[in-house]
Amino acid sequence: MDKKKYIKFLSLSALILMSGIIFLAIMSCAALLFGNKKMDVTSLQRYGLDSVSQEIAQNIKQPINITVYASNDLDTEYPELDLHRQNVMRMLDKFQSLSNGKITVNLKNPEPYTPAEYEAKSINIRPFPDSENTRNMYFGAVFSSGEGKRFIIPYFSLQRQNYAEYDISRILAKLNGEQKKNIGVISFAGNISDWQIFKKLEEDYKVVFLNNKMPIIPQNINTLMVYNPQQVEANFVYALDQFIMRGGNLILFIDPYAENVAQKYPYTKKNLITMLPHLKQWGLTMDTQNVVADKTLSGISYQTAISEENNPTYLKLTAKEMNMPSAMGEKWLSLLFRSAGSLEVTPQKETSYIPLFSTSEQAGLINADVVKYSNLEAINNAVPNEHKKFNLAYWIEGSFPSLFEKSIVEGTKLDKEFPPYLPSSLKPSKILVIADSDFIADDSWNLTGYKKEACVYDQIPANNNADFILSAIDYMSGNNTLSKIRINYLINDDKNIAEQIYAQAFASFADEYKTKEQEVEQLKKDLSSFQQKLHTRETGMSLMKIQELDEYNRRQQKIIEDLKSLNYKIQQKSGDTVNKIILANTIFIPVVLLILAYLGVKIFIRNRKQKYIRIINE
Amino acid sequence: MTKQLAVIFKKETLSFFEGVQAWVVLSVYILASMFTTFFVGGFFSINNTGLFSFFYFQPYIMAFLIPAVTMRLWAEERKNGTLEFLLTQPIPLSSIIIGKFLAAWFLCLCMLLLTAPLWIYMNVYFETDNLNIFSGYLACLLLSGSFCAVGCFISSFCSSPAVSYLWGLIITLFLSVHNFSGVVKALHLPLTLENKLSNIVNLNSHFYDIISGQISLDNILFFVLLTLISLSLNMASIEFKKN
Numbered sequence: 043m044d045k046k047k048y049i050k051f052l053s054l055s056a057l058i059l060m061s062g063i064i065f066l067a068i069m070s071c072a073a074l075l076f077g078n079k080k081m082d083v084t085s086l087q088r089y090g091l092d093s094v095s096q097e098i099a100q101n102i103k104q105p106i107n108i109t110v111y112a113s114n115d116l117d118t119e120y121p122e123l124d125l126h127r128q129n130v131m132r133m134l135d136k137f138q139s140l141s142n143g144k145i146t147v148n149l150k151n152p153e154p155y156t157p158a159e160y161e162a163k164s165i166n167i168r169p170f171p172d173s174e175n176t177r178n179m180y181f182g183a184v185f186s187s188g189e190g191k192r193f194i195i196p197y198f199s200l201q202r203q204n205y206a207e208y209d210i211s212r213i214l215a216k217l218n219g220e221q222k223k224n225i226g227v228i229s230f231a232g233n234i235s236d237w238q239i240f241k242k243l244e245e246d247y248k249v250v251f252l253n254n255k256m257p258i259i260p261q262n263i264n265t266l267m268v269y270n271p272q273q274v275e276a277n278f279v280y281a282l283d284q285f286i287m288r289g290g291n292l293i294l295f296i297d298p299y300a301e302n303v304a305q306k307y308p309y310t311k312k313n314l315i316t317m318l319p320h321l322k323q324w325g326l327t328m329d330t331q332n333v334v335a336d337k338t339l340s341g342i343s344y345q346t347a348i349s350e351e352n353n354p355t356y357l358k359l360t361a362k363e364m365n366m367p368s369a370m371g372e373k374w375l376s377l378l379f380r381s382a383g384s385l386e387v388t389p390q391k392e393t394s395y396i397p398l399f400s401t402s403e404q405a406g407l408i409n410a411d412v413v414k415y416s417n418l419e420a421i422n423n424a425v426p427n428e429h430k431k432f433n434l435a436y437w438i439e440g441s442f443p444s445l446f447e448k449s450i451v452e453g454t455k456l457d458k459e460f461p462p463y464l465p466s467s468l469k470p471s472k473i474l475v476i477a478d479s480d481f482i483a484d485d486s487w488n489l490t491g492y493k494k495e496a497c498v499y500d501q502i503p504a505n506n507n508a509d510f511i512l513s514a515i516d517y518m519s520g521n522n523t524l525s526k527i528r529i530n531y532l533i534n535d536d537k538n539i540a541e542q543i544y545a546q547a548f549a550s551f552a553d554e555y556k557t558k559e560q561e562v563e564q565l566k567k568d569l570s571s572f573q574q575k576l577h578t579r580e581t582g583m584s585l586m587k588i589q590e591l592d593e594y595n596r597r598q599q600k601i602i603e604d605l606k607s608l609n610y611k612i613q614q615k616s617g618d619t620v621n622k623i624i625l626a627n628t629i630f631i632p633v634v635l636l637i638l639a640y641l642g643v644k645i646f647i648r649n650r651k652q653k654y655i656r657i658i659n660e
Numbered sequence: 661m662t663k664q665l666a667v668i669f670k671k672e673t674l675s676f677f678e679g680v681q682a683w684v685v686l687s688v689y690i691l692a693s694m695f696t697t698f699f700v701g702g703f704f705s706i707n708n709t710g711l712f713s714f715f716y717f718q719p720y721i722m723a724f725l726i727p728a729v730t731m732r733l734w735a736e737e738r739k740n741g742t743l744e745f746l747l748t749q750p751i752p753l754s755s756i757i758i759g760k761f762l763a764a765w766f767l768c769l770c771m772l773l774l775t776a777p778l779w780i781y782m783n784v785y786f787e788t789d790n791l792n793i794f795s796g797y798l799a800c801l802l803l804s805g806s807f808c809a810v811g812c813f814i815s816s817f818c819s820s821p822a823v824s825y826l827w828g829l830i831i832t833l834f835l836s837v838h839n840f841s842g843v844v845k846a847l848h849l850p851l852t853l854e855n856k857l858s859n860i861v862n863l864n865s866h867f868y869d870i871i872s873g874q875i876s877l878d879n880i881l882f883f884v885l886l887t888l889i890s891l892s893l894n895m896a897s898i899e900f901k902k903n
Contacts, residue, residue, distance in 0.1 A: 048827065050900045054897060054900060057893065061889045061892065061893055064889070065886070066860070068881070069861070069881065070857075072881045072882075073859070075878075076876045076877035077859075079876055079877070080869070080874040081876065082873060082874060083792060083794075083795040083874070084710070084791055084792045085718050085790065089872075149855050232741050406730045464785045493708065538704065539703060539708055540704040542785075542786050545784070620704060624698050626777075627694055627698075627775075627781060628690070628695070631777040632687075632774050632777075633712045635773075635774055635777070636683065637772070639770070641684065643677045643678075647674070
């Protein structure tokens with residue numbers, strides 16, 4: 043290489059190096075200036091922080107330190123979890139940039155046998171094996187405040203990614219807020235402390251389980267949950283009355299048929315609801331004999347989930363059926379009621395009533411005993427066409443007179459130990475009455491089984507029952523901001539293409555499918571009534587009857603075969619659509635476009651050539 | 661200058677389409693893109709409202725194909741000995757460079773246009789997030805622009821198109837696959853800083869930010885800056901040659 047070339051090479055290399063440095067410098071400045079100011083370019087604004095979350099971040103008063111423990115190799119081991127990690131990191135960056143420097147986010151990589159791993163283990167960040175099960179990986183976070191408060195998310199579960207913003211916002215609000223408040227729980231259905239909802243409540247509140255025979259509700263409890271009150275004693279009636287008189291807030295779960303209690307104690311007699319004096323005092327009446335049924339809202343019954351038959355007494359409510367007070371934030375995605383009762387209101391003075399949840403206009407009432415002792419088919423047949431709308435829960439705020447004229451301990455030794463008797467409310471109370479005791483049971487909202495060490499951040503809710511109760515408790519306890527935090531269902535909650543193709547294919551056979559299903563139902567009914575007649579000996583057994591029975595079975599078999607063939611056709615149609623999409627987009631459309639482009643270019647070149655020839659000739 | 665730029669752009673574009681190069685690139689691109697979308701990217705099984713399974717593999721496909729578009733822009737001029745002739749024409753060097761770059765970028769636009777029927781198809785039959793898809797196409801356009809500029813620069817100091825393709829492939833693959841992660845790791849910085857620096861120089865991270873619908877100005881600046889710097893270097897290398 044001669045000297046001149048060598049100098050040229052050196053100069054070019056120096057130029058490349060300088061360009062690299064300039065590039066890095068500008069990009070670093072840009073990342074500092076704009077890195078956290080992301081624009082959400084999605085139609086539904088999937089990634090934007092909720093206004094409540096923004097408010098929480100902006101109002102942080104004291105320094106909060108967030109340390110995320112995330113293994114570096116998540117992208118190669120678990121790509122989907124790595125995408126979730128990126129989203130969580132971006133979200134934390136957004137919180138950080140909104141907090142005016144109050145939030146600091148640190149990232150640590152807990153590589154095996156390093157101090158970072160020991161640190162992660164010591165604060166209970168949960169390890170999980172890599173894809174080859176050779177070493178531990180981590181993805182969790184610790185949130186700590188200057189005051190020494192600390193909250194830990196041991197593992198950011200992929201199944202709970204919709205809840206990421208909800209969880210982080212709640213933790214930040216708690217770190218910024220007051221001490222844990224007490225909430226009391228009184229159960230009339232045995233021990234319910236192992237239910238997942240209480241794990242959720244205990245994360246934010248101090249949950250105190252109280253004896254249901256107590257004549258006093260402790261003074262340090264301002265919010266009380268009463269579960270399925272039945273066969274209540276006078277002591278409790280007095281205790282609850284005086285609790286309301288002193289302005290206590292109450293969440294009451296009461297219904298004509300508590301499935302969970304019936305499963306636990308199958309031989310007990312029909313529920314004796316003796317809460318009615320209180321309900322009347324608050325201006326409410328409840329039908330104690332019937333449960334609400336609504337075929338348009340019917341959720342799938344778990345006992346029959348395999349056969350996918352709908353239970354009209356399991357009501358899956360969506361935002362349409364909700365009516366939330368504005369102070370409690372937006373509506374929820376879904377709530378499940380199981381054999382709920384109906385509530386009616388007789389307005390009292392100085393009291394406001396908000397019907398929170400109601401059925402559609404197509405609902406009816408079924409006797410609670412029918413629901414309890416019949417199979418699904420009978421329940422479905424028993425749904426009347428009352429075309430009525432029923433209220434399943436009420437939010438009441440107001441002051442009430444006492445049920446009692448004097449203290450129940452007046453004139454006894456206990457009189458001095460008891461707080462003074464209150465004849466009327468000292469201040470208004472907030473009362474939430476839900477006409478379904480099963481509302482908070484695990485199998486109404488939380489379908490997954492968990493290991494013993496599982497925490498609230500492992501819960502994968504199917505319905506928002508527990509989220510709603512927590513939000514109501516937040517509101518009753520004065521944590522108004524917390525009560526408004528909602529779950530971001532826009533992240534990763536769309537139907538995939540295969541599901542959409544199947545739904546489209548099914549739609550073209552839907553009528554036929556429905557007809558066949560109805561035929562099966564009818565045939566089943568005919569067969570059962572025929573068999574019943576045979577059993578009751580209304581008709582004697584003869585060769586003709588046997589042939590008739592055979593004919594029923596043959597017809598049933600035929601329809602089942604038809605249904606199978608329909609299913610096959612639907613699957614085939616879905617497969618055809620998939621093939622069409624692939625072929626059309628990979629071959630047909632591009633080939634046509636390429637041919638058109640080729641012809642266009644050829645015509646253009648020919649015209650140009652002709653133009654040049656003409657110019658030369660001229 | 662605009663007129664001269666248009667002349668160069670026309671000449672280069674026509675030379676792409678007059679031969680087989682453009683048609684081969686377009687065919688390979690559509691086949692590769694659709695194959696990865698349908699058979700590797702889980703098009704039918706993941707939530708695809710933003711056509712994520714289509715956009716996800718674009719950096720890798722473009723890393724292979726764009727050097728094939730740009731390989732002959734300067735290298736062939738050198739090989740055929742027409743570079744000196746071109747440089748002595750009364751056309752500003754910047755017009756020649758930008759004209760050649762725009763011609764390559766135009767071919768990339770044609771590549772992306774070939775996939776537009778998928779977008780239309782999705783809109784007709786399925787739920788789509790058009791804003792998100794639009795941002796995906798914007799990301800592809802920015803990415804292809806950067807790769808074209810890098811390819812032009814590499815082609816400017818290679819005397820054979822084949823060598824130019826190979827170097828182009830190495831550099832674009834380095835940018836899209838390796839992402840400087842090894843270089844950043846070797847600096848042994850604190851993890852938070854290492855992570856931030858990795859994000860700054862990571863082409864994929866900027867690209868995935870845009871296709872997932874979370875754009876910030878630094879994402880766009882990354883591609884624009886990469887393009888501008890590559891074009892400036894291209895100009896410098898030709899200037900060296902000229903002098």
